[in-house]
Amino acid sequence: MTSKEIITLLPYSKPFLFVDDIESINEDGVRGSFTFDPELDFYKGHFKNNPITPGVILTETMAQIGLVSLGIFLLSAKEEDFNGQVAMTSTNVEFLRPVFPGEKVSVVSEKIYFRFNKLKCKITMQNLAGDKVCYGELAGMFIKNANG
Template sequence: MAVLKLNIQQIMEILPHRFPFLLVDRIEEVDPGNKVNGYKNVTINEPFFQGHFPGHPIMPGVLILEAMAQVGGAYVTVVDKIEKDRVTYFVGIDKARFRKPVMPGDVLRMEMDLLSRRRGIYQFQGNAYVGDTLVAEAVLKATFAKK
């Protein structure tokens, strides 16, 4: 098993996303066989907390899914050496469940397990945790296409 650690600068070299839509702060380990773990430090300074919800800030579930997808996209880009002229597109989200709210001060850990690579479609089982508590899960499907 090879281990790869990516800091925010390295992630920004791989992913096209930028603030406020870059939702991954670091990637701690990549198992080239099928697994990647990424982290998002959730702070009160996130722009979405102004409206979601005033007085009771909760990270939107769709942004948790997007953060998981960014971790998976970074994995595929590194491991499968995806060309820089490609962009990632969601092609499906299945079995999405939100178990607990994610709030400012939480560290969101996203574990992405590659389920399949078929005809350019990557399918991941994504689980997001705060500490040891499962907060969200989904099967995410994406592909890469020329910009």
């Protein structure tokens, strides 16, 4: 499965798609990137006259690249199509520095385990300077649709 195919299968669309590229992916992890468009709506109010990317959006970016993209890849390796939902089951993220409008970030995820369609990963986000922005562990369940 190619990176473009994985991005197409993500259950998100703009303005809530936070994956531009998947640079590498295998059964142990994934590396991808996203650039935060300064025109994204949440920047208008977070914070007045000094916008930064909300932590919940950074967490979502980590989840989309590091958890959901990897889960779709792992399911395809088991010859299972992903046609359902992803439910976040746990997050533990530490934030170290802000991400400003227009910044590009890189996300690196390492699989901790994948069993019974539950995936848990250790995920790190860095800015282009190589500074760690945030890191943590995220887990989610891949749930098949009732008709699939």
